[in-house]
Amino acid sequence: MKLARFDANGQVHHGIVEGDVITAIEGDVFGDYSVTEKTHSLQAVTLLAPVTPTQMFGPGVNFETHLAMAAAITGNSGMQPTPEPWLKAINSLSNPGAPIVIPYDSKVGVEYEGECIAIIGAITRRVDPDEAWNRILGYTCGNDVSERDWQVNDSSTWRGKGADTFGPIGPWIETDFDPRRGGDMIVRIDGNEVNRVTTADMYYDFGEVISFISQHVTLRPGDAIWSGTSGRPETLQPGQVVEVEVTGIGVLSNPVAAEQP
Protein backbone atom coordinates (compact mmCIF):
# COMPACT_ATOMS: atom_id res chain seq x y z
CA MET A 1 0.00 0.00 0.00
CA LYS A 2 1.21 3.50 -0.88
CA LEU A 3 0.51 6.13 1.81
CA ALA A 4 0.95 9.72 0.63
CA ARG A 5 0.37 13.17 2.08
CA PHE A 6 -1.03 15.69 -0.31
CA ASP A 7 -2.41 19.18 -0.75
CA ALA A 8 -5.68 19.47 -2.67
CA ASN A 9 -6.97 23.02 -2.96
CA GLY A 10 -5.09 24.09 0.14
CA GLN A 11 -6.33 21.17 2.26
CA VAL A 12 -3.71 18.71 3.48
CA HIS A 13 -4.63 15.04 3.93
CA HIS A 14 -3.04 11.65 3.98
CA GLY A 15 -4.27 9.30 1.31
CA ILE A 16 -3.83 5.94 -0.36
CA VAL A 17 -2.43 5.90 -3.88
CA GLU A 18 -3.67 3.27 -6.34
CA GLY A 19 -2.56 3.76 -9.91
CA ASP A 20 -3.42 7.30 -10.88
CA VAL A 21 -5.90 7.91 -8.08
CA ILE A 22 -5.42 9.04 -4.49
CA THR A 23 -8.13 8.38 -1.91
CA ALA A 24 -8.14 10.54 1.22
CA ILE A 25 -8.06 8.90 4.64
CA GLU A 26 -9.27 10.32 7.94
CA GLY A 27 -7.66 9.71 11.31
CA ASP A 28 -4.16 8.77 12.39
CA VAL A 29 -1.96 7.42 9.60
CA PHE A 30 0.09 5.65 12.31
CA GLY A 31 -2.95 4.22 14.07
CA ASP A 32 -6.64 4.05 13.39
CA TYR A 33 -7.87 5.64 10.23
CA SER A 34 -10.71 5.20 7.83
CA VAL A 35 -10.73 5.43 4.07
CA THR A 36 -13.08 8.17 2.81
CA GLU A 37 -14.88 8.29 -0.51
CA LYS A 38 -12.96 11.42 -1.55
CA THR A 39 -10.72 10.64 -4.51
CA HIS A 40 -8.48 12.83 -6.63
CA SER A 41 -6.45 12.31 -9.73
CA LEU A 42 -2.77 12.18 -8.73
CA GLN A 43 -2.13 14.90 -11.31
CA ALA A 44 -4.61 17.21 -9.60
CA VAL A 45 -2.90 17.24 -6.20
CA THR A 46 0.50 18.33 -4.87
CA LEU A 47 2.33 15.49 -3.14
CA LEU A 48 4.06 16.53 0.08
CA ALA A 49 6.76 14.87 2.16
CA PRO A 50 4.71 11.84 3.26
CA VAL A 51 5.38 12.50 6.96
CA THR A 52 6.67 15.34 9.11
CA PRO A 53 9.30 13.64 11.28
CA THR A 54 10.31 14.96 14.68
CA GLN A 55 13.83 13.73 13.86
CA MET A 56 15.86 12.30 11.00
CA PHE A 57 18.90 10.08 11.52
CA GLY A 58 21.26 8.30 9.18
CA PRO A 59 24.38 6.17 9.53
CA GLY A 60 27.38 7.91 7.95
CA VAL A 61 28.84 5.05 5.97
CA ASN A 62 26.65 2.07 5.22
CA PHE A 63 27.67 0.89 1.73
CA GLU A 64 31.05 -0.51 0.72
CA THR A 65 31.29 1.70 -2.35
CA HIS A 66 30.92 4.87 -0.27
CA LEU A 67 33.69 3.92 2.16
CA ALA A 68 36.58 5.24 0.06
CA MET A 69 34.84 8.55 -0.54
CA ALA A 70 33.87 8.94 3.09
CA ALA A 71 37.45 8.21 4.15
CA ALA A 72 38.67 10.84 1.70
CA ILE A 73 36.25 13.59 2.72
CA THR A 74 36.75 13.02 6.43
CA GLY A 75 40.52 12.42 6.22
CA ASN A 76 40.02 9.20 8.18
CA SER A 77 41.61 6.38 6.18
CA GLY A 78 40.74 3.80 8.84
CA MET A 79 37.03 4.54 8.53
CA GLN A 80 34.74 1.58 9.10
CA PRO A 81 31.01 1.23 8.54
CA THR A 82 29.01 2.01 11.66
CA PRO A 83 25.36 2.17 12.64
CA GLU A 84 26.23 5.43 14.51
CA PRO A 85 23.88 8.09 13.20
CA TRP A 86 24.23 11.78 12.57
CA LEU A 87 21.21 14.08 12.71
CA LYS A 88 19.73 15.51 9.54
CA ALA A 89 18.24 18.87 10.50
CA ILE A 90 14.45 18.96 10.23
CA ASN A 91 14.36 22.32 8.41
CA SER A 92 15.96 20.50 5.45
CA LEU A 93 12.78 18.47 4.95
CA SER A 94 11.34 19.16 1.52
CA ASN A 95 8.59 17.95 -0.79
CA PRO A 96 8.61 15.90 -3.98
CA GLY A 97 8.98 18.34 -6.87
CA ALA A 98 10.28 21.17 -4.69
CA PRO A 99 13.53 22.77 -5.85
CA ILE A 100 16.82 21.81 -4.23
CA VAL A 101 18.25 25.29 -3.74
CA ILE A 102 22.04 25.73 -3.89
CA PRO A 103 22.86 28.48 -1.35
CA TYR A 104 24.53 31.43 -3.09
CA ASP A 105 27.32 31.31 -0.49
CA SER A 106 27.90 27.57 -0.85
CA LYS A 107 31.61 26.96 -1.34
CA VAL A 108 31.59 23.88 -3.57
CA GLY A 109 27.96 23.44 -4.59
CA VAL A 110 25.87 20.46 -3.57
CA GLU A 111 25.84 16.75 -4.33
CA TYR A 112 22.97 14.25 -4.40
CA GLU A 113 22.81 11.14 -2.26
CA GLY A 114 20.01 8.79 -3.31
CA GLU A 115 18.74 6.81 -0.34
CA CYS A 116 15.99 4.59 0.99
CA ILE A 117 14.28 5.80 4.18
CA ALA A 118 12.51 3.72 6.83
CA ILE A 119 9.58 5.56 8.42
CA ILE A 120 9.00 4.70 12.06
CA GLY A 121 5.41 3.69 12.84
CA ALA A 122 5.38 3.36 16.63
CA ILE A 123 7.25 4.51 19.74
CA THR A 124 10.59 2.70 19.65
CA ARG A 125 12.95 2.49 22.63
CA ARG A 126 15.61 -0.15 23.43
CA VAL A 127 14.34 -2.72 20.96
CA ASP A 128 16.45 -5.51 19.47
CA PRO A 129 16.96 -5.71 15.68
CA ASP A 130 14.18 -8.30 15.22
CA GLU A 131 11.65 -6.12 17.03
CA ALA A 132 12.90 -2.98 15.26
CA TRP A 133 11.50 -4.32 11.97
CA ASN A 134 8.04 -4.39 13.57
CA ARG A 135 8.24 -0.68 14.36
CA ILE A 136 8.63 0.35 10.71
CA LEU A 137 5.51 1.64 8.98
CA GLY A 138 7.06 1.55 5.52
CA TYR A 139 9.69 3.04 3.23
CA THR A 140 10.15 6.08 1.05
CA CYS A 141 12.91 7.64 -1.08
CA GLY A 142 15.16 10.50 0.02
CA ASN A 143 17.85 12.74 -1.39
CA ASP A 144 20.46 13.45 1.28
CA VAL A 145 21.72 16.62 -0.42
CA SER A 146 25.18 17.50 0.89
CA GLU A 147 27.55 20.48 0.69
CA ARG A 148 30.94 18.76 1.10
CA ASP A 149 32.98 21.77 2.21
CA TRP A 150 30.57 22.46 5.05
CA GLN A 151 30.25 18.75 5.82
CA VAL A 152 34.03 18.40 6.25
CA ASN A 153 35.03 21.73 7.76
CA ASP A 154 32.12 22.52 10.08
CA SER A 155 32.06 20.89 13.49
CA SER A 156 28.68 19.27 12.80
CA THR A 157 26.43 18.47 9.84
CA TRP A 158 24.01 21.30 10.77
CA ARG A 159 24.20 22.93 7.31
CA GLY A 160 26.41 20.51 5.33
CA LYS A 161 23.47 18.13 5.32
CA GLY A 162 20.88 20.32 7.05
CA ALA A 163 20.53 23.52 5.04
CA ASP A 164 17.04 24.41 3.82
CA THR A 165 15.80 22.17 0.94
CA PHE A 166 18.63 19.62 1.48
CA GLY A 167 16.18 16.86 2.50
CA PRO A 168 13.47 16.06 -0.04
CA ILE A 169 11.61 12.83 0.72
CA GLY A 170 8.79 10.99 -1.03
CA PRO A 171 6.80 10.43 -3.14
CA TRP A 172 4.93 8.18 -0.66
CA ILE A 173 5.43 5.47 1.95
CA GLU A 174 5.32 1.93 0.53
CA THR A 175 4.22 -0.37 3.34
CA ASP A 176 4.79 -3.59 1.32
CA PHE A 177 8.44 -2.92 0.46
CA ASP A 178 11.09 -5.16 2.11
CA PRO A 179 14.65 -3.80 1.90
CA ARG A 180 16.04 -7.22 2.91
CA ARG A 181 14.73 -8.65 -0.35
CA GLY A 182 16.41 -5.68 -2.00
CA GLY A 183 15.21 -2.78 -4.08
CA ASP A 184 17.56 -0.89 -6.36
CA MET A 185 18.36 2.65 -5.21
CA ILE A 186 18.84 4.54 -8.45
CA VAL A 187 19.83 8.16 -9.06
CA ARG A 188 19.18 9.85 -12.40
CA ILE A 189 20.22 13.32 -13.49
CA ASP A 190 18.13 14.64 -16.37
CA GLY A 191 17.11 11.06 -17.02
CA ASN A 192 20.65 9.62 -17.10
CA GLU A 193 21.44 6.99 -14.49
CA VAL A 194 24.44 7.99 -12.35
CA ASN A 195 24.20 5.56 -9.44
CA ARG A 196 22.62 2.23 -8.54
CA VAL A 197 22.91 -0.05 -5.52
CA THR A 198 20.58 -2.48 -3.81
CA THR A 199 19.20 -1.94 -0.31
CA ALA A 200 20.20 -5.54 0.40
CA ASP A 201 23.85 -4.35 0.39
CA MET A 202 23.47 -2.12 3.45
CA TYR A 203 26.25 -3.05 5.94
CA TYR A 204 23.83 -2.42 8.79
CA ASP A 205 20.26 -3.11 7.81
CA PHE A 206 17.37 -0.95 9.03
CA GLY A 207 16.63 -3.36 11.88
CA GLU A 208 20.18 -3.03 13.16
CA VAL A 209 20.37 0.74 12.70
CA ILE A 210 17.02 1.37 14.40
CA SER A 211 17.87 -1.00 17.25
CA PHE A 212 21.19 0.82 17.74
CA ILE A 213 19.65 4.31 17.78
CA SER A 214 16.79 3.20 20.02
CA GLN A 215 19.18 2.24 22.84
CA HIS A 216 19.50 5.92 23.76
CA VAL A 217 17.03 7.83 21.65
CA THR A 218 13.30 7.23 21.63
CA LEU A 219 12.04 7.18 18.05
CA ARG A 220 8.51 8.34 17.34
CA PRO A 221 5.94 7.75 14.60
CA GLY A 222 7.03 9.58 11.48
CA ASP A 223 10.73 9.70 12.36
CA ALA A 224 12.93 9.03 9.33
CA ILE A 225 15.92 6.68 9.26
CA TRP A 226 18.05 7.17 6.15
CA SER A 227 19.94 4.21 4.64
CA GLY A 228 23.19 5.97 3.81
CA THR A 229 24.36 6.38 0.24
CA SER A 230 26.64 4.43 -2.08
CA GLY A 231 29.26 5.34 -4.63
CA ARG A 232 30.77 8.74 -5.25
CA PRO A 233 28.04 11.30 -5.82
CA GLU A 234 28.45 14.17 -8.28
CA THR A 235 27.83 17.90 -8.07
CA LEU A 236 24.39 19.12 -9.11
CA GLN A 237 23.95 22.02 -11.51
CA PRO A 238 21.11 24.55 -11.53
CA GLY A 239 18.48 23.58 -14.09
CA GLN A 240 19.04 19.85 -13.69
CA VAL A 241 16.34 17.49 -12.48
CA VAL A 242 17.50 14.79 -10.05
CA GLU A 243 15.49 11.63 -9.47
CA VAL A 244 15.89 9.12 -6.66
CA GLU A 245 14.06 5.89 -7.39
CA VAL A 246 13.89 2.87 -5.14
CA THR A 247 12.42 0.05 -7.18
CA GLY A 248 9.34 -1.21 -5.41
CA ILE A 249 8.67 2.18 -3.83
CA GLY A 250 8.56 4.97 -6.42
CA VAL A 251 10.40 7.97 -7.81
CA LEU A 252 11.30 11.19 -5.97
CA SER A 253 12.01 13.96 -8.45
CA ASN A 254 13.35 17.45 -7.66
CA PRO A 255 14.63 20.28 -9.86
CA VAL A 256 17.86 22.05 -8.88
CA ALA A 257 17.93 25.83 -8.53
CA ALA A 258 20.52 28.45 -7.62
CA GLU A 259 19.68 30.86 -4.81
CA GLN A 260 19.96 34.51 -5.75
CA PRO A 261 21.88 36.70 -3.27
Next chain:
Amino acid sequence: MKLARFDANGQVHHGIVEGDVITAIEGDVFGDYSVTEKTHSLQAVTLLAPVTPTQMFGPGVNFETHLAMAAAITGNSGMQPTPEPWLKAINSLSNPGAPIVIPYDSKVGVEYEGECIAIIGAITRRVDPDEAWNRILGYTCGNDVSERDWQVNDSSTWRGKGADTFGPIGPWIETDFDPRRGGDMIVRIDGNEVNRVTTADMYYDFGEVISFISQHVTLRPGDAIWSGTSGRPETLQPGQVVEVEVTGIGVLSNPVAAEQP
Protein backbone atom coordinates in the same frame (compact mmCIF):
# COMPACT_ATOMS: atom_id res chain seq x y z
CA MET B 1 6.10 38.48 31.37
CA LYS B 2 6.51 34.78 32.16
CA LEU B 3 4.98 32.42 29.57
CA ALA B 4 4.67 28.82 30.74
CA ARG B 5 3.18 25.61 29.41
CA PHE B 6 1.43 23.44 31.93
CA ASP B 7 -0.67 20.39 32.54
CA ALA B 8 -3.70 20.84 34.77
CA ASN B 9 -5.77 17.69 35.21
CA GLY B 10 -4.50 16.25 31.95
CA GLN B 11 -5.21 19.39 29.94
CA VAL B 12 -2.20 21.19 28.45
CA HIS B 13 -2.29 24.97 28.05
CA HIS B 14 0.04 27.90 27.81
CA GLY B 15 -0.35 30.45 30.57
CA ILE B 16 1.02 33.60 32.13
CA VAL B 17 2.72 33.28 35.51
CA GLU B 18 2.35 36.10 38.04
CA GLY B 19 3.64 35.33 41.50
CA ASP B 20 2.09 32.06 42.57
CA VAL B 21 -0.71 32.08 40.03
CA ILE B 22 -0.86 30.90 36.43
CA THR B 23 -3.58 32.21 34.11
CA ALA B 24 -4.37 30.16 31.03
CA ILE B 25 -4.23 31.76 27.59
CA GLU B 26 -6.03 30.68 24.44
CA GLY B 27 -4.67 30.95 20.95
CA ASP B 28 -1.16 31.07 19.52
CA VAL B 29 1.54 31.82 22.08
CA PHE B 30 3.70 33.10 19.18
CA GLY B 31 0.93 35.22 17.69
CA ASP B 32 -2.56 36.24 18.70
CA TYR B 33 -3.80 34.93 21.98
CA SER B 34 -6.25 36.01 24.63
CA VAL B 35 -5.96 35.74 28.38
CA THR B 36 -8.74 33.62 29.87
CA GLU B 37 -10.22 33.87 33.35
CA LYS B 38 -8.98 30.38 34.24
CA THR B 39 -6.37 30.59 36.98
CA HIS B 40 -4.51 27.92 38.90
CA SER B 41 -2.13 27.90 41.80
CA LEU B 42 1.36 27.20 40.44
CA GLN B 43 1.58 24.37 42.98
CA ALA B 44 -1.52 22.72 41.53
CA VAL B 45 -0.18 22.32 38.00
CA THR B 46 2.73 20.49 36.37
CA LEU B 47 4.99 22.83 34.46
CA LEU B 48 6.13 21.45 31.10
CA ALA B 49 8.94 22.46 28.77
CA PRO B 50 7.56 25.90 27.82
CA VAL B 51 7.70 25.15 24.09
CA THR B 52 8.07 22.11 21.85
CA PRO B 53 10.82 23.16 19.43
CA THR B 54 11.17 21.70 15.96
CA GLN B 55 14.94 22.06 16.44
CA MET B 56 17.50 22.93 19.10
CA PHE B 57 20.91 24.39 18.26
CA GLY B 58 23.84 25.55 20.35
CA PRO B 59 27.32 26.86 19.70
CA GLY B 60 29.97 24.46 21.01
CA VAL B 61 32.24 26.87 22.82
CA ASN B 62 30.89 30.28 23.72
CA PHE B 63 32.48 31.14 27.07
CA GLU B 64 36.17 31.70 27.74
CA THR B 65 36.17 29.46 30.81
CA HIS B 66 34.87 26.48 28.80
CA LEU B 67 37.53 26.78 26.11
CA ALA B 68 40.23 24.79 27.94
CA MET B 69 37.83 21.98 28.75
CA ALA B 70 36.43 21.86 25.22
CA ALA B 71 39.98 21.74 23.83
CA ALA B 72 40.78 18.87 26.18
CA ILE B 73 37.68 16.78 25.43
CA THR B 74 37.95 17.25 21.69
CA GLY B 75 41.76 16.95 21.55
CA ASN B 76 41.88 20.21 19.57
CA SER B 77 44.24 22.57 21.39
CA GLY B 78 43.77 25.31 18.81
CA MET B 79 40.04 25.46 19.47
CA GLN B 80 38.47 28.88 19.11
CA PRO B 81 35.01 30.08 20.01
CA THR B 82 32.59 29.85 17.10
CA PRO B 83 28.93 30.56 16.46
CA GLU B 84 28.83 27.22 14.57
CA PRO B 85 26.05 25.17 16.10
CA TRP B 86 25.59 21.51 16.73
CA LEU B 87 22.11 19.95 16.91
CA LYS B 88 20.64 18.87 20.22
CA ALA B 89 18.32 15.98 19.43
CA ILE B 90 14.64 16.76 20.06
CA ASN B 91 13.94 13.50 21.92
CA SER B 92 16.19 14.85 24.70
CA LEU B 93 13.63 17.59 25.47
CA SER B 94 12.41 17.21 29.01
CA ASN B 95 10.25 19.01 31.56
CA PRO B 96 11.06 20.95 34.71
CA GLY B 97 11.10 18.48 37.59
CA ALA B 98 11.49 15.44 35.33
CA PRO B 99 14.36 13.11 36.18
CA ILE B 100 17.62 13.29 34.27
CA VAL B 101 18.14 9.59 33.68
CA ILE B 102 21.73 8.27 33.48
CA PRO B 103 21.64 5.42 30.92
CA TYR B 104 22.73 2.15 32.52
CA ASP B 105 25.19 1.63 29.68
CA SER B 106 26.67 5.12 29.95
CA LYS B 107 30.46 4.85 30.07
CA VAL B 108 31.36 7.81 32.26
CA GLY B 109 28.05 9.08 33.63
CA VAL B 110 26.64 12.49 32.74
CA GLU B 111 27.54 16.10 33.47
CA TYR B 112 25.35 19.18 33.79
CA GLU B 113 25.75 22.27 31.64
CA GLY B 114 23.68 25.22 32.91
CA GLU B 115 22.64 27.45 30.06
CA CYS B 116 20.38 30.28 28.95
CA ILE B 117 18.14 29.54 25.96
CA ALA B 118 16.67 32.01 23.46
CA ILE B 119 13.26 30.92 22.16
CA ILE B 120 12.56 31.94 18.57
CA GLY B 121 9.25 33.77 18.13
CA ALA B 122 8.95 34.15 14.35
CA ILE B 123 10.19 32.63 11.10
CA THR B 124 13.87 33.59 10.87
CA ARG B 125 15.92 33.27 7.67
CA ARG B 126 19.03 35.22 6.60
CA VAL B 127 18.64 38.01 9.15
CA ASP B 128 21.48 40.21 10.41
CA PRO B 129 22.34 40.22 14.13
CA ASP B 130 20.31 43.38 14.82
CA GLU B 131 17.20 41.90 13.27
CA ALA B 132 17.83 38.52 14.97
CA TRP B 133 17.09 40.11 18.35
CA ASN B 134 13.61 41.02 17.08
CA ARG B 135 12.86 37.36 16.29
CA ILE B 136 13.35 36.23 19.91
CA LEU B 137 10.18 35.69 21.94
CA GLY B 138 12.05 35.40 25.25
CA TYR B 139 14.43 33.29 27.29
CA THR B 140 14.39 30.21 29.46
CA CYS B 141 16.89 28.01 31.34
CA GLY B 142 18.29 24.73 30.07
CA ASN B 143 20.48 21.90 31.24
CA ASP B 144 22.60 20.62 28.35
CA VAL B 145 23.22 17.23 29.96
CA SER B 146 26.26 15.57 28.34
CA GLU B 147 27.87 12.12 28.36
CA ARG B 148 31.50 12.99 27.62
CA ASP B 149 32.67 9.61 26.36
CA TRP B 150 29.91 9.53 23.76
CA GLN B 151 30.38 13.22 22.98
CA VAL B 152 34.08 12.69 22.21
CA ASN B 153 34.15 9.23 20.65
CA ASP B 154 30.94 9.17 18.62
CA SER B 155 30.94 10.79 15.21
CA SER B 156 28.11 13.16 16.20
CA THR B 157 26.38 14.44 19.33
CA TRP B 158 23.32 12.26 18.66
CA ARG B 159 23.43 10.60 22.11
CA GLY B 160 26.30 12.42 23.86
CA LYS B 161 24.01 15.42 24.10
CA GLY B 162 20.86 13.91 22.64
CA ALA B 163 19.95 10.87 24.73
CA ASP B 164 16.48 10.80 26.27
CA THR B 165 16.07 13.24 29.21
CA PHE B 166 19.36 15.06 28.40
CA GLY B 167 17.54 18.33 27.56
CA PRO B 168 15.34 19.72 30.35
CA ILE B 169 14.23 23.31 29.71
CA GLY B 170 12.08 25.73 31.70
CA PRO B 171 10.50 26.71 33.97
CA TRP B 172 8.98 29.35 31.65
CA ILE B 173 9.86 31.92 28.99
CA GLU B 174 10.70 35.36 30.37
CA THR B 175 9.94 37.90 27.66
CA ASP B 176 11.43 40.86 29.56
CA PHE B 177 14.90 39.36 30.10
CA ASP B 178 17.81 40.92 28.19
CA PRO B 179 20.97 38.76 28.07
CA ARG B 180 23.02 41.77 26.90
CA ARG B 181 22.42 43.45 30.24
CA GLY B 182 23.48 40.14 31.79
CA GLY B 183 21.84 37.58 33.98
CA ASP B 184 23.86 35.17 36.06
CA MET B 185 23.71 31.55 34.87
CA ILE B 186 24.04 29.57 38.08
CA VAL B 187 24.20 25.81 38.64
CA ARG B 188 23.50 24.28 42.04
CA ILE B 189 23.77 20.64 43.06
CA ASP B 190 21.71 19.83 46.14
CA GLY B 191 21.63 23.54 46.86
CA ASN B 192 25.40 24.11 46.58
CA GLU B 193 26.53 26.50 43.86
CA VAL B 194 29.00 24.85 41.47
CA ASN B 195 29.06 27.29 38.57
CA ARG B 196 28.25 30.92 37.80
CA VAL B 197 28.79 33.10 34.75
CA THR B 198 26.92 36.04 33.22
CA THR B 199 25.13 35.86 29.88
CA ALA B 200 26.90 39.12 29.03
CA ASP B 201 30.15 37.12 28.72
CA MET B 202 28.96 35.07 25.74
CA TYR B 203 31.63 35.36 23.01
CA TYR B 204 28.88 35.34 20.39
CA ASP B 205 25.67 36.84 21.69
CA PHE B 206 22.27 35.43 20.75
CA GLY B 207 21.85 37.99 17.96
CA GLU B 208 25.10 36.84 16.36
CA VAL B 209 24.42 33.13 16.85
CA ILE B 210 20.88 33.31 15.47
CA SER B 211 21.99 35.44 12.54
CA PHE B 212 24.73 32.90 11.76
CA ILE B 213 22.43 29.88 11.90
CA SER B 214 19.71 31.65 9.93
CA GLN B 215 21.99 32.06 6.90
CA HIS B 216 21.35 28.42 5.97
CA VAL B 217 18.71 27.11 8.33
CA THR B 218 15.23 28.58 8.70
CA LEU B 219 14.36 28.88 12.38
CA ARG B 220 10.73 28.56 13.42
CA PRO B 221 8.63 29.72 16.37
CA GLY B 222 9.58 27.65 19.40
CA ASP B 223 13.03 26.69 18.19
CA ALA B 224 15.59 26.78 20.99
CA ILE B 225 19.06 28.35 20.75
CA TRP B 226 21.30 27.35 23.66
CA SER B 227 23.96 29.76 24.94
CA GLY B 228 26.77 27.27 25.49
CA THR B 229 28.14 26.59 28.95
CA SER B 230 31.02 27.91 31.01
CA GLY B 231 33.58 26.39 33.32
CA ARG B 232 34.30 22.72 33.81
CA PRO B 233 31.11 20.86 34.69
CA GLU B 234 31.07 17.95 37.12
CA THR B 235 29.56 14.48 37.03
CA LEU B 236 26.04 14.08 38.39
CA GLN B 237 25.16 11.32 40.86
CA PRO B 238 21.81 9.53 41.17
CA GLY B 239 19.74 11.08 43.94
CA GLN B 240 21.11 14.58 43.44
CA VAL B 241 18.94 17.53 42.45
CA VAL B 242 20.48 19.89 39.92
CA GLU B 243 19.21 23.45 39.48
CA VAL B 244 19.94 25.82 36.64
CA GLU B 245 18.98 29.39 37.48
CA VAL B 246 19.31 32.37 35.22
CA THR B 247 18.74 35.44 37.37
CA GLY B 248 15.91 37.43 35.89
CA ILE B 249 14.31 34.29 34.41
CA GLY B 250 13.79 31.58 37.03
CA VAL B 251 15.00 28.22 38.28
CA LEU B 252 14.95 24.90 36.40
CA SER B 253 15.21 22.01 38.84
CA ASN B 254 15.62 18.31 37.97
CA PRO B 255 16.40 15.24 40.04
CA VAL B 256 19.01 12.76 38.81
CA ALA B 257 18.17 9.07 38.49
CA ALA B 258 19.96 5.94 37.36
CA GLU B 259 18.32 3.82 34.68
CA GLN B 260 17.81 0.19 35.63
CA PRO B 261 18.93 -2.36 33.03
